[in-house]
Amino acid sequence: MPLLTAIIFLPLLGAAVTALLPQSRPDLPKKVALGFALVDLAVALYVLVRFDVGAAGMQFVEKASWVPEAGIQYYLGIDGISVTLLALSALLTVLAILASWKIEKKPAFYFAMIQVLAVGMSGVFCALDFVLFYVFWELVLVPMYFLIAVWGGPRREYASIKFFLYTLFGSVFMLVGLIALYLHPAAGTFDMLKLAELGGSGAFGAGFQWWVFAAFFLGFAVKVPVWPLHTWLPDAHVEAPTAGSVLLAGIMLKMGTYGFVRISLPMLPDASQSWSWFLALLAAISIVYGAAVAFAQSDLKKLVAYSSVSHMGFVMLGIASLTPAGINGAVAVMVAHGLITGMMFLLVGMIYERTHTRLIADVRGVSKTAPVAGGLLAFAAFASLGLPGLAGFPGEFLSLLGAWNSDMWPGYVIISAVGVLLAAAYMLWMVQRVVLGESSEAVVGITDLGAREIGLLVPLIALTVFIGVYWSGLLRYVDPAVTSMLTAMGAM
Amino acid sequence: MVGYWQLLPEGLVLTGALIALFGEFMPGGDRGAVRIGAALAFSAALIIALDGSSGTLFGGMLTFDGPARFIRAGVAGLTGVWLLWLSGRDIAPDEPRRRDAAALALLSAIGGMVLAASTDLITMYMALELSTMPAYVLVGYRRRDVAGLEGALKYFLLSLLTSLIMLYGLSFLYGSTGATLFADISLSGTGALGLIAALLTIVGLLAKLSAAPFHFWAPDAYAGAPASAVAFVSTVPKIAGAAAMVRLMHVMLPDEPQLQWILLLAAVVSMVLGNLSALPQSDIRRLMAYSGVAHTGYLLLALSSGTQYGYGAVLYYAVAYAVPSLAIMLVVAEEGPALADMAQLAARRPAVAWSVVVWLMSLIGIPPLAGFFGKLYLFRAPLEAASTPWPVAAVVVAVLVSVVSAGYYFRVIRQMFLADEPDSPCVVPNSVASNIAVGIAVVATIAMGIGIAPLLELVGL
Numbered sequence: 001m002p003l004l005t006a007i008i009f010l011p012l013l014g015a016a017v018t019a020l021l022p023q024s025r026p027d028l029p030k031k032v033a034l035g036f037a038l039v040d041l042a043v044a045l046y047v048l049v050r051f052d053v054g055a056a057g058m059q060f061v062e063k064a065s066w067v068p069e070a071g072i073q074y075y076l077g078i079d080g081i082s083v084t085l086l087a088l089s090a091l092l093t094v095l096a097i098l099a100s101w102k103i104e105k106k107p108a109f110y111f112a113m114i115q116v117l118a119v120g121m122s123g124v125f126c127a128l129d130f131v132l133f134y135v136f137w138e139l140v141l142v143p144m145y146f147l148i149a150v151w152g153g154p155r156r157e158y159a160s161i162k163f164f165l166y167t168l169f170g171s172v173f174m175l176v177g178l179i180a181l182y183l184h185p186a187a188g189t190f191d192m193l194k195l196a197e198l199g200g201s202g203a204f205g206a207g208f209q210w211w212v213f214a215a216f217f218l219g220f221a222v223k224v225p226v227w228p229l230h231t232w233l234p235d236a237h238v239e240a241p242t243a244g245s246v247l248l249a250g251i252m253l254k255m256g257t258y259g260f261v262r263i264s265l266p267m268l269p270d271a272s273q274s275w276s277w278f279l280a281l282l283a284a285i286s287i288v289y290g291a292a293v294a295f296a297q298s299d300l301k302k303l304v305a306y307s308s309v310s311h312m313g314f315v316m317l318g319i320a321s322l323t324p325a326g327i328n329g330a331v332a333v334m335v336a337h338g339l340i341t342g343m344m345f346l347l348v349g350m351i352y353e354r355t356h357t358r359l360i361a362d363v364r365g366v367s368k369t370a371p372v373a374g375g376l377l378a379f380a381a382f383a384s385l386g387l388p389g390l391a392g393f394p395g396e397f398l399s400l401l402g403a404w405n406s407d408m409w410p411g412y413v414i415i416s417a418v419g420v421l422l423a424a425a426y427m428l429w430m431v432q433r434v435v436l437g438e439s440s441e442a443v444v445g446i447t448d449l450g451a452r453e454i455g456l457l458v459p460l461i462a463l464t465v466f467i468g469v470y471w472s473g474l475l476r477y478v479d480p481a482v483t484s485m486l487t488a489m490g491a492m
Numbered sequence: 493m494v495g496y497w498q499l500l501p502e503g504l505v506l507t508g509a510l511i512a513l514f515g516e517f518m519p520g521g522d523r524g525a526v527r528i529g530a531a532l533a534f535s536a537a538l539i540i541a542l543d544g545s546s547g548t549l550f551g552g553m554l555t556f557d558g559p560a561r562f563i564r565a566g567v568a569g570l571t572g573v574w575l576l577w578l579s580g581r582d583i584a585p586d587e588p589r590r591r592d593a594a595a596l597a598l599l600s601a602i603g604g605m606v607l608a609a610s611t612d613l614i615t616m617y618m619a620l621e622l623s624t625m626p627a628y629v630l631v632g633y634r635r636r637d638v639a640g641l642e643g644a645l646k647y648f649l650l651s652l653l654t655s656l657i658m659l660y661g662l663s664f665l666y667g668s669t670g671a672t673l674f675a676d677i678s679l680s681g682t683g684a685l686g687l688i689a690a691l692l693t694i695v696g697l698l699a700k701l702s703a704a705p706f707h708f709w710a711p712d713a714y715a716g717a718p719a720s721a722v723a724f725v726s727t728v729p730k731i732a733g734a735a736a737m738v739r740l741m742h743v744m745l746p747d748e749p750q751l752q753w754i755l756l757l758a759a760v761v762s763m764v765l766g767n768l769s770a771l772p773q774s775d776i777r778r779l780m781a782y783s784g785v786a787h788t789g790y791l792l793l794a795l796s797s798g799t800q801y802g803y804g805a806v807l808y809y810a811v812a813y814a815v816p817s818l819a820i821m822l823v824v825a826e827e828g829p830a831l832a833d834m835a836q837l838a839a840r841r842p843a844v845a846w847s848v849v850v851w852l853m854s855l856i857g858i859p860p861l862a863g864f865f866g867k868l869y870l871f872r873a874p875l876e877a878a879s880t881p882w883p884v885a886a887v888v889v890a891v892l893v894s895v896v897s898a899g900y901y902f903r904v905i906r907q908m909f910l911a912d913e914p915d916s917p918c919v920v921p922n923s924v925a926s927n928i929a930v931g932i933a934v935v936a937t938i939a940m941g942i943g944i945a946p947l948l949e950l951v952g953l
Contacts, residue, residue, distance in 0.1 A: 067945045135859035172891035179872045
């Protein structure tokens with residue numbers, strides 16, 4: 001059974017069906033989309049369960065010729081790193097559809113776009129051919145553009161085109177890099193595993209690696225986003241509809257860091273080593289800058305957006321450490337951030353639906369009138385600031401630990417650790433203002449969360465607690481892949 | 493083996509042109525004649541696509557090989573799409589006459605098809621003129637429209653001038669080598685004269701391809717012309733011109749490597765100038781004219797590499813550019829030439845709006861559409877052949893300006909999906925034939941991308 005193909009292209013079928021539904025039944029698209037997404041999630045969970053946890057290599061491999069002349073293949077496979085992200089993206093797609101239950105503007109168009117987005121997201125994590133990877137990588141841009149541009153906030157046109165051009169700018173450099181890699185006399189293939197093998201065996205010269213790394217860096221760093229390439233993110237997040245924010249923060253940012261782990265590190269090990277100080281520097285700046293700017297935000301959604309910049313900095317720090325602990329931590333932060341920030345954006349969206357404002361000054365004392373919403377927001381904030389026992393903790397802890405044990409200048413680690421404190425401060429301050437205290441005018445009389453809303457948060461809450469307590473369960477998947485990659489690139 | 497029957501497709505297209513000329517006597521009038529023309533063009537394309545034989549004809553004046561097959565099929569097929577569309581629409585709102593337009597397009601198609609196969613200086617020149625002459629008339633098709641006539645005259649004069657410059661170059665080529673067959677021409681040992689001859693020859697083709705600095709005619713000529721005429725004029729002759737350029741470079745580049753720098757320079761100037769000039773345009777015909785300049789720049793970039801890969805990439809991309817570009821102009825011809833005329837197309841005609849999105853994405857180079865693979869190969873060729881950093885720098889410029897191009901293509905998308913509904917939106921009557929033409933273009937844009945493998949073999953990659 002080509003399970004990965006099924007996971008990737010089932011949403012495409014769903015999108016086609018959704019787009020062709022009769023316009024006289026505006027209630028149908030969401031149901032059809034949810035149906036497809038649930039089946040997709042079921043297949044993804046099946047893959048997750050059937051995944052051979054101890055093994056290091058690629059599993060569920062599918063291979064077919066596509067453009068034989070250039071060695072472009074339809075080549076899919078997953079290891080422990082990708083399978084977790086694949087399952088996460090299937091889960092968040094379901095939740096994003098549920099969170100959009102009240103969309104009334106062009107529902108068929110909307111749910112078709114969400115499903116096309118899902119195609120690109122799962123495709124990126126499964127692709128083992130570089131051109132195929134690029135196909136999926138670019139595929140996410142178009143639906144996300146429309147999600148922001150059509151269903152976004154007041155400045156949606158600006159935010160959507162900025163998002164598109166910014167990411168396109170990064171990815172065209174990745175395209176040049178991947179052509180350069182292919183043209184290297186030793187390579188002549190787009191097979192990502194083979195390229196990684198060649199990289200590990202030292203087939204690419206140091207100077208060549210340097211340039212290609214720079215090209216890939218632009219492609220991936222824009223997506224993460226790493227300071228100073230992050231400016232599209234707050235705009236996109238603030239203007240995007242809730243589901244768009246959830247998928248953007250939950251999955252699409254991870255595509256960037258996944259690119260570093262899957263492509264830059266194993267294919268260009270020498271350049272990765274010599275660039276690691278630079279990645280660590282940008283990571284430390286992103287962490288502290290994101291946190292500091294989050295402090296100053298008066299808009300709840302913008303606060304979460306900047307906290308994302310800060311958290312993705314921990315992922316970059318873990319990657320830059322080039323140690324098993326660091327990269328395991330990086331993947332753990334990727335998963336945890338997907339869950340927690342997804343939860344944050346969902347809650348902010350739910351509060352906004354009721355109060356029609358996201359300004360912290362206007363949304364005060366939520367717990368007085370909506371105790372469940374307030375309590376869950378506090379829970380998400382605690383998870384986000386890295387409280388031990390919740391999912392945010394293990395990843396950031398391991399990233400810092402790995403970075404501390406690596407060769408990098410300890411100053412970066414110390415600066416990053418300050419970021420943890422800052423996160424605690426801005427999150428608690430946010431909780432103090434938004435959740436606690438006297439209700440402000442906009443909050444008075446709002447209804448608490450309904451059954452559907454609580455229901456769609458439950459899986460995120462459960463997983464946050466589960467991973468927080470039993471993070472070795474997550475690392476059992478991730479670690480073999482990380483170890484074998486680091487061994488291959490000679491960093492261990 | 494080949495024989496004179498190899499020219500059967502050209503014969504079919506010629507028959508179509510003659511029938512179209514006498515459209516008033518046909519059952520169904522103009523419309524019927526255009527339909528017959530479309531059918532004949534499609535069957536010509538089909539015959540070419542199915543016929544895998546290769547060889548030369550007339551002592552080497554015509555060469556039938558993979559590239560010729562690909563380009564001839566492309567020219568005939570696109571002409572068929574254009575005629576199919578025309579059979580359901582008028583060429584301009586106030587211009588019911590269709591038969592002349594159909595005949596002109598078919599004649600131009602013959603020129604293009606022969607040009608793609610020609611490997612002889614005289615044949616090439618004749619074919620090139622045949623493919624562009626009808627274009628002047630198509631541009632000035634509305635006899636009472638002053639702007640259109642001005643554009644047509646400008647186009648005609650500049651094109652004629654560059655044609656003559658080219659002819660001058662060809663005379664030098666003949667004079668210094670004593671041969672008109674490409675196979676017998678060798679520029680080695682001809683010294684400065686050979687270089688001058690090559691330069692003069694290239695100028696003519698650069699102008700036909702609307703490459704900078706010979707692009708000035710394009711925006712004015714297109715902005716005065718009916719959009720439906722622009723759809724044809726800006727794409728079909730260009731495909732054949734690119735093929736002729738490839739054949740000429742095959743002959744010239746090995747002996748005159750300095751030409752690479754000329755091509756590279758023209759490429760960079762065209763890409764930058766075209767993309768930046770397209771940004772502020774509010775008339776889609778002008779916008780697409782400048783975008784055409786930019787795309788010619790991409791073509792020249794690959795051409796300058798002088799490798800088999802570069803040539804193959806040029807041939808593939810010439811068609812990969814022409815299909816969406818032609819199709820977009822057809823939609824513009826239906827809706828109106830101003831950017832504002834596209835407002836809320838998504839609400840009025842969602843299927844057409846999404847088709848335009850597919851074409852624009854292909855032009856930007858979003859995978860897995862034809863334009864993406866085209867660019868993959870276009871950029872690959874100079875990187876592969878680069879012995880100095882300059883071609884690499886040119887590729888970086890190319891990818892940067894292709895991000896710029898997304899900026900103006902998205903202005904069209906913005907209009908279609910986000911702009912306010914205009915006060916009096918034009919109501920476009922439904923036409924099955926035009927819709928089929930649009931559908932063919934969408935399928936081709938996607939299929940040329942996903943199903944690229946057999947095409948690559950054809951263009952010699």
